[in-house]
Amino acid sequence: MTKEEITQHISRIIDNIAMINSTVGKTDYQSFVRNEQAKEAVYEYLQEIGQASSELYNNSEEARKLPVDTLMAFRNARYNQEAEIDHQMVFNLITGDLQEIADQLKNSDLFKNTWN
16 A cells, blocks of 8 residues: 555544544533434444455555544444434534544654655
8 A cells, every 4th residue: 555545544534533522512412312314424424434444454554553443343333213323422422532543644744754
């Protein structure tokens, strides 16, 4: 995987995290659970994050140093309106750790060095 491809995948992850933050905003858990459009959008963004993370992890030894291994599981994230899913875990991730992961990616040497 070229440095340019690595940068594109990292940018995709960072952008999707920003879109999740924009979608959820300062929403509390109960509001999130009631908002079908927001949940559907968040799960789509998580799928994209998971796919980009998987591509990075599986195709770049350098990228394995990034915090993408935990995000890979989201490539299989699916939202089903009829399913009784506990969204608390996803909500906790998107309102907690996700921004920290985005910051780590932005500050990684692998990402920063491509812009110098």
